[in-house]
Amino acid sequence: MSDFLDEVEACVPALRRYARALTRNADLADDLVQDCLERAISRRRLFRPTGPVRAWLFTILLNLHRNGLRARHRHGEMLSLDAIAEPATAASQPGHIALAELARAIETLPLEQKEALLLIALEGLSYGEAAAIIGVPLGTLMSRLGRARAALRLLTGTPAEPHLRTVK
Amino acid sequence: MSAPSRDTLMAFADGQLDATAREQVEAFLGANPEAAAEVASWTRQADAIRTLFEPAGAEPVPARLHPRRMALAMTTRRNRLWRQALAATVLIGMGLGAGWLARSWVDAPAPSTILIADAVRAHDVFVAENRHAVEVAASEEDHLTSWLSNRLETPLVAPDLAGEGFTLVGGRLLPGAVAAGGRAAQLMYENGARDRVTIYVTAALPDREPAYQFTTLGDAEAFYWANARITCTVVGTLPGPQMQTVSQAVYRQLTGTGEKTSTRYPS
Numbered sequence: 001m002s003d004f005l006d007e008v009e010a011c012v013p014a015l016r017r018y019a020r021a022l023t024r025n026a027d028l029a030d031d032l033v034q035d036c037l038e039r040a041i042s043r044r045r046l047f048r049p050t051g052p053v054r055a056w057l058f059t060i061l062l063n064l065h066r067n068g069l070r071a072r073h074r075h076g077e078m079l080s081l082d083a084i085a086e087p088a089t090a091a092s093q094p095g096h097i098a099l100a101e102l103a104r105a106i107e108t109l110p111l112e113q114k115e116a117l118l119l120i121a122l123e124g125l126s127y128g129e130a131a132a133i134i135g136v137p138l139g140t141l142m143s144r145l146g147r148a149r150a151a152l153r154l155l156t157g158t159p160a161e162p163h164l165r166t167v168k
Numbered sequence: 169m170s171a172p173s174r175d176t177l178m179a180f181a182d183g184q185l186d187a188t189a190r191e192q193v194e195a196f197l198g199a200n201p202e203a204a205a206e207v208a209s210w211t212r213q214a215d216a217i218r219t220l221f222e223p224a225g226a227e228p229v230p231a232r233l234h235p236r237r238m239a240l241a242m243t244t245r246r247n248r249l250w251r252q253a254l255a256a257t258v259l260i261g262m263g264l265g266a267g268w269l270a271r272s273w274v275d276a277p278a279p280s281t282i283l284i285a286d287a288v289r290a291h292d293v294f295v296a297e298n299r300h301a302v303e304v305a306a307s308e309e310d311h312l313t314s315w316l317s318n319r320l321e322t323p324l325v326a327p328d329l330a331g332e333g334f335t336l337v338g339g340r341l342l343p344g345a346v347a348a349g350g351r352a353a354q355l356m357y358e359n360g361a362r363d364r365v366t367i368y369v370t371a372a373l374p375d376r377e378p379a380y381q382f383t384t385l386g387d388a389e390a391f392y393w394a395n396a397r398i399t400c401t402v403v404g405t406l407p408g409p410q411m412q413t414v415s416q417a418v419y420r421q422l423t424g425t426g427e428k429t430s431t432r433y434p435s
Contacts, residue, residue, distance in 0.1 A: 005235045005236050005239055008235040009234070009235045009236065012229050012233055012234075012235070013225040013226065013229065014225055016224055016225055016227070016229070016233070017221050017222060017224045017225030018221075020221055020224035021217070021220070021221040021224070026224070029224070030230065030232070030233060033233055034232055034233055034238075037233060037235055037238055038238060038242065041235060041238055041239045041242060042242060099216055099219060099220055102213070102216045102217070102220065103220055106217070117217075118217070118221075120182055120214075121182070121213065121214035121217045121218070122214075122217050122218055122221055122222075124182075124183075126184060127179070127182075127184055142175045142178065145178060146174055146175075146178065149178070149209075149210050149213060152213055153209055153213070156213075
């Protein structure tokens with residue numbers, strides 16, 4: 001049981017990071033993580049020790065986030081100021097993505113694309129693990145990932161820019 | 169080699185290919201600058217995403233997100249809830265127990281109510297009988313009264329209601345309320361119009377307190393009284409004034425206080 005708590009503790013930084021990226025709000029993100037940990041700890045007897053604790057925690061966190069969004073939609077969504085997209089300004093340097101611009105672009109992605117992209121690009125999970133956490137087949141995960149990346153390229157104004165690269 | 173799928177290219181960018189596949193994709197990208205640029209843009213995206221959000225994972229974890237502390241707090245909270253639930257259960261149990269013990273004070277009808285109901289039921293049952301209306305007929309009145317007196321363990325005489333136009337038909341022994349000795353005597357009278365009146369007598373109730381009560385149950389009227397020696401219920405379906413006259417006569421004769429009857433009889 002203490003091993004379980006140790007494993008959970010090791011996942012907390014990643015959960016906070018992922019929650020922050022999903023919500024773009026530090027307090028909201030930590031609330032989400034707290035709910036997730038409480039649920040996991042109170043249900044640890046239901047946890048099948050065959051799978052990694054990390055995937056289980058991410059699954060709980062995602063479900064809580066989705067349910068929270070649904071509830072907020074019903075009560076009228078609250079947007080933090082920095083979540084409101086500003087007109088995209090051109091990247092200062094070609095090939096360099098302006099971070100604020102990217103953050104706003106991620107914000108505009110559908111949740112299903114955002115949660116997939118962040119699990120892969122930010123958390124570095126394997127495709128199989130991410131698909132299991134999100135609860136979709138591998139092919140669905142890949143197509144969400146592809147659409148998310150294409151959308152980000154479009155939104156951040158970085159075209160394929162083949163002409164800027166010199167072919168070796 | 170054939171062009172790798174987009175998924176394979178993504179897997180390359182995400183570092184999810186094994187060594188062999190990786191080398192193949194590298195070879196393909198070397199010859200396809202457009203695909204290479206796309207893969208490079210994905211890598212830059214991922215780098216930027218990590219730059220954006222990785223610091224959040226490096227921040228010191230607030231106390232409220234320490235699993236060990238949370239588990240402890242939750243156990244404490246659960247134990248407190250258990251204790252409260254236990255306390256509530258004990259209280260409810262005590263309440264139920266007290267209620268069970270007190271049920272006789274709360275639920276039980278007054279003894280007089282039971283006696284009157286018994287008297288009226290016995291009246292209804294036996295006045296409808298012709299050949300078996302009584303167990304011992306009036307022709308054996310002495311035997312009847314001594315028998316019933318023995319059974320009730322209290323002296324009983326059959327009142328003389330000739331003045332009210334009623335003659336004794338007879339009587340019987342009945343099971344009665346436990347509080348009044350468990351036995352009851354019923355005496356039946358009849359007038360020329362074949363109206364029947366019954367008198368239902370038991371030994372005194374434990375409290376031996378005098379009591380008077382007029383009750384109407386269905387068609388029957390019942391006049392109940394109790395004293396230190398007996399309880400008596402006169403039951404009949406006579407018109408009110410006639411019922412009162414009969415009851416008065418019974419009361420007077422059974423209490424043996426004829427001279428006081430007019431003042432003690434409730435009007």
